[in-house]
Amino acid sequence: MTGTDFQPSAPILKVSGLWMKFGGVTALRDVSYEVPEKVIQAVIGPNGAGKTTLFNCISGMLGPSEGSITFLGQAIGGIAPHRIAVAGVARTFQHVALFKKMSVLENVMMGRHPRTGSGFLAAGLRLPGMRSEEKLIRSRALEYLEFAGLAGCAGVESGTLPLGKQKILEIARALATEPRLILLDEPAGGLNMKETEDLGELIQGIKKLGVTVMLVEHDMNLIMDISDRVLVLHYGEVLASGAPAEIKENGAVVEAYLGAEDEE
Amino acid sequence: MGRKNWLIMLGAAIFIGVFPWLVMPFKAVSHYVDVMVFAGIFSLVCIGLSLLMGYAGQISLAQAAFFGIGAYTSGILTSKFGVNPWLAMGGGTVVCATVAWVVGVPSLRLKGHYLAMATLGFGVIVNIIFAEEVNWTGGPSGMIDIPYLRMFGRKITSDLAWYYLVWGIVFLVLIFCFHVLHSRVGRALRAIHEDERAAESVGVPTAGFKVRVFMLSAVLASIAGSLYTHYVTCLNPSSFNLMWSIRFVLMVMVGGMQSLWGALVGTVLMTFVGNEWLQVFAELEILAYGAILLVVALFLPGGIVSIGGFRRKRRQSALEGAGT
Numbered sequence: 001m002t003g004t005d006f007q008p009s010a011p012i013l014k015v016s017g018l019w020m021k022f023g024g025v026t027a028l029r030d031v032s033y034e035v036p037e038k039v040i041q042a043v044i045g046p047n048g049a050g051k052t053t054l055f056n057c058i059s060g061m062l063g064p065s066e067g068s069i070t071f072l073g074q075a076i077g078g079i080a081p082h083r084i085a086v087a088g089v090a091r092t093f094q095h096v097a098l099f100k101k102m103s104v105l106e107n108v109m110m111g112r113h114p115r116t117g118s119g120f121l122a123a124g125l126r127l128p129g130m131r132s133e134e135k136l137i138r139s140r141a142l143e144y145l146e147f148a149g150l151a152g153c154a155g156v157e158s159g160t161l162p163l164g165k166q167k168i169l170e171i172a173r174a175l176a177t178e179p180r181l182i183l184l185d186e187p188a189g190g191l192n193m194k195e196t197e198d199l200g201e202l203i204q205g206i207k208k209l210g211v212t213v214m215l216v217e218h219d220m221n222l223i224m225d226i227s228d229r230v231l232v233l234h235y236g237e238v239l240a241s242g243a244p245a246e247i248k249e250n251g252a253v254v255e256a257y258l259g260a261e262d263e264e
Numbered sequence: 265m266g267r268k269n270w271l272i273m274l275g276a277a278i279f280i281g282v283f284p285w286l287v288m289p290f291k292a293v294s295h296y297v298d299v300m301v302f303a304g305i306f307s308l309v310c311i312g313l314s315l316l317m318g319y320a321g322q323i324s325l326a327q328a329a330f331f332g333i334g335a336y337t338s339g340i341l342t343s344k345f346g347v348n349p350w351l352a353m354g355g356g357t358v359v360c361a362t363v364a365w366v367v368g369v370p371s372l373r374l375k376g377h378y379l380a381m382a383t384l385g386f387g388v389i390v391n392i393i394f395a396e397e398v399n400w401t402g403g404p405s406g407m408i409d410i411p412y413l414r415m416f417g418r419k420i421t422s423d424l425a426w427y428y429l430v431w432g433i434v435f436l437v438l439i440f441c442f443h444v445l446h447s448r449v450g451r452a453l454r455a456i457h458e459d460e461r462a463a464e465s466v467g468v469p470t471a472g473f474k475v476r477v478f479m480l481s482a483v484l485a486s487i488a489g490s491l492y493t494h495y496v497t498c499l500n501p502s503s504f505n506l507m508w509s510i511r512f513v514l515m516v517m518v519g520g521m522q523s524l525w526g527a528l529v530g531t532v533l534m535t536f537v538g539n540e541w542l543q544v545f546a547e548l549e550i551l552a553y554g555a556i557l558l559v560v561a562l563f564l565p566g567g568i569v570s571i572g573g574f575r576r577k578r579r580q581s582a583l584e585g586a587g588t
Contacts, residue, residue: 123444
């Protein structure tokens, strides 16, 4: 949750000449793109277009074969995921990756990890600094749960939540790391209409906090409703980009979707 | 650390407190106090190992080597250089932490059981050093005349004094470790255990945490080694060989990997089994150990403490500990 100085034009993320090859398969082919700060940036494309691969490169889960990724002026291509989290990029996963045996609250408390510092000795000896930090972790985590509308199930074992709530919880956990950029990988996947609507509101709320949102999604209605900009990937290449209304009218995009398979 | 764990600890402390007075009047079992001193010393090793196995998901086959490094550091510094035993014990922990870091950093960056491989080799090398550096360690015939520990200006010599000293340290270490587990660090360790990718995504340096748990386990083994040295006042390389490393792993597995209480129960039980009841097997002892390991792995993967829903209770108390 950052300051309020508003500069919509400054790019928060700059990807240039990005290639990702797995053996003989090229998942990303010379992708260059800039994401301005404090927008909702959708990334769409048919299955296998390289959307998740792009997220994996940005969040450090994959080291790109070639090209650079610059976040807030800092080169982050190929550095460890936990460092990228500390730098201010958070993410969720296409298949929910919660700490299932931990409570809902503990999951969000995990999100406070990069913003806190007590180690083994402080914990083992229960030093006063560690105790007050622990209280702060808990109260901040509760704030994020409140924000996501999950405060009611703080004590529940997270693995027992219904899928819709698990997806929201994952977002709350990511937000608790205080990111400047959050990557949401198919957050609406498996959600019903009501849940998807709530999700849309939550994402817009995240934008209002001043956090830039990147969103991989197949639900076109959601994308047209909430996103400011859309990037279309096709076979690992940038096919088009622009405002949602422009993309809707773009002949190449329509062809790529109709020519591939009916996603919706 | 949760009310249930405190209650269990209170119960355990009362049992440990009265145990000597129950066995000492009976000649046939009065030496159980001595066995329990060893069990307490080994418990320190196994508490560290259970953190490593249960939370970092890694096996170390060098715990006997760290135990030995602590023992020989104490033995050499106190008997050859007249260093204060408590200072020497501190020296041993520094050596072990450093060595664990050097072994751990390269092998824990890789996914999979590379630590087991690395520590297997490392443990064997250390044991060879103990046996070959005759000038320092006395070689295969070992070291003798190691001074006793002193506390408040008195030598600690009686079994009973040792018993209470060792078990006092065991309880302090247990409290330390429970506190670690119920903290930011412990949550991170549980997160690593559940989903490494997700842990990394919220900023947990997974490799770094595994290295630190390994270092902690080495430090605890080193403290145990120093206590052992001053208790038996003589050292021999065969107390620190691969067989002992395997025994420590076995103790943790028998008790239950994912509970510190499991490490304690397993260690006490296996120490009695090894010192008292398996002697009849003599050369076939290793077969008996193999059979125990097989039975536990097949029929009781959660160890002894998993009998009767102990683990479920523990998980509940972990939740309560998080204030939910």
